[in-house]
Amino acid sequence: MCPGPNENGVNGQNGVSGQNGHSTDQATKKRAAAGPYQPVGDALSNIANFKIIESTLREGEQFANAFFDTETKIKIATMLSDFGVEYLELTSPAASPQSRADLETICKLGLKSKILTHTRCNMEDAKLAVECGVDGIDVVIGTSSMLQAHSHGKDMEYITRTAIEVIEFIKSKGIEVRFSSEDSFRSDLADLLFLYKAVDRVGVNRVGVADTVGCATPRQVYDLVRTLRTVVGCDIEIHLHNDTMCAVANAYAALEAGATHIDTSVLGIGERNGITPLGGLLARMIVSSHEYVTSRYKLHKLKEVEDYVAETVQINVPFNNPVTGFCAFTHKAGIHAKAILNEPSTYEIINPADFGIGRYIHFAHRLTGWNAIKSRVEQLGLAMNDDQIKILTNQIKAMADIRPLAIDDTDSVIRAFHFELQGEDVDKMNSTGALTVEN
Numbered sequence: 001m002c003p004g005p006n007e008n009g010v011n012g013q014n015g016v017s018g019q020n021g022h023s024t025d026q027a028t029k030k031r032a033a034a035g036p037y038q039p040v041g042d043a044l045s046n047i048a049n050f051k052i053i054e055s056t057l058r059e060g061e062q063f064a065n066a067f068f069d070t071e072t073k074i075k076i077a078t079m080l081s082d083f084g085v086e087y088l089e090l091t092s093p094a095a096s097p098q099s100r101a102d103l104e105t106i107c108k109l110g111l112k113s114k115i116l117t118h119t120r121c122n123m124e125d126a127k128l129a130v131e132c133g134v135d136g137i138d139v140v141i142g143t144s145s146m147l148q149a150h151s152h153g154k155d156m157e158y159i160t161r162t163a164i165e166v167i168e169f170i171k172s173k174g175i176e177v178r179f180s181s182e183d184s185f186r187s188d189l190a191d192l193l194f195l196y197k198a199v200d201r202v203g204v205n206r207v208g209v210a211d212t213v214g215c216a217t218p219r220q221v222y223d224l225v226r227t228l229r230t231v232v233g234c235d236i237e238i239h240l241h242n243d244t245m246c247a248v249a250n251a252y253a254a255l256e257a258g259a260t261h262i263d264t265s266v267l268g269i270g271e272r273n274g275i276t277p278l279g280g281l282l283a284r285m286i287v288s289s290h291e292y293v294t295s296r297y298k299l300h301k302l303k304e305v306e307d308y309v310a311e312t313v314q315i316n317v318p319f320n321n322p323v324t325g326f327c328a329f330t331h332k333a334g335i336h337a338k339a340i341l342n343e344p345s346t347y348e349i350i351n352p353a354d355f356g357i358g359r360y361i362h363f364a365h366r367l368t369g370w371n372a373i374k375s376r377v378e379q380l381g382l383a384m385n386d387d388q389i390k391i392l393t394n395q396i397k398a399m400a401d402i403r404p405l406a407i408d409d410t411d412s413v414i415r416a417f418h419f420e421l422q423g424e425d426v427d428k429m430n431s432t433g434a435l436t437v438e439n
């Protein structure tokens, strides 16, 4: 749902309340003029200035059904690079010999997107990644007390020392480096800030925040990223799992708070039920930052990429997928259909044409209205006046009250009705010698 006119920035944090030099009346007028689609004004917000780290070939490889052979990886990487994502993140070369070979192959393709790999925070993995020819390395280490105790068994002093050593090595090779904690939202905040400050001081390009278990809410994301924004000068990346379906909202909150890079995967595939989906993120962002999104990404290629990845991992695109779900731009109720036919933005905040997709007025059901039937009659190239269409609509609604109607069924009813009308016209012509033209 779009925010209502009074829901944006009412606490004075975003320069729109009376506390920041605007009267409430002025602020209300300003918001009304801007419309509810506009992002809240904030100097640190990156709603209209962000980069995508596309991780289908790393996080997505952790999806239960995923098996990407070399040819498939090349195709996905090429499609995503053509689509316009700024970065592609691939599985660590330390994972397996084939993972290493595939990483080297994709680095040599000369794609527009920068190629990253995702490794553990140790020197062996970093050296191996450098040898593969990547543009950047995303290093990660668990910082939560649970991971410190049950996973790698290292304390914060060791983590900080190792992180600095690895970052300095990667930078010495002239390669971009990101340092991320894992399970950031269940890590100690003081530990996190200390660590991020330390890596920022040695010149890391980005720090990463990861909601590894998908536990964070938009407000928690906003608070952590905004706090981090005041502590480090480097870019901030965020990686958000979707266990509670907050991944897109959390990404938006992160950008509002000053994050610069968002991790995505096609259809959100990844560990468990995955991360922020590329299409879902862009659906959210195009509403707030239309010009930025349409100028950077070839949105009409989204469906092709999603269909290819869905086929590869043997899943269907979900019915309620943003933009490309089969009913994302289908309008059904009579009142909706009438308004959409007059002015699509009445019931659409996203223009399907931006993604090279059409809208559909669903007319074959008992909630239909005569405007929807009229539109279908015109699509079928038939001529009827409004009174005739209203009679036809009542016939269709009566049938649809008894059983579900297929589109073919309904088209047949429309054609039969039209045929009968022509018969009536012929009768009239026979009796009067001239065709009565009705309007």
Ligand SMILES: [Zn+2]
Residues within 6 Å of the ligand: 059, 212, 239, 241, 270, 271, 275
């Ligand atoms: Zn993940």
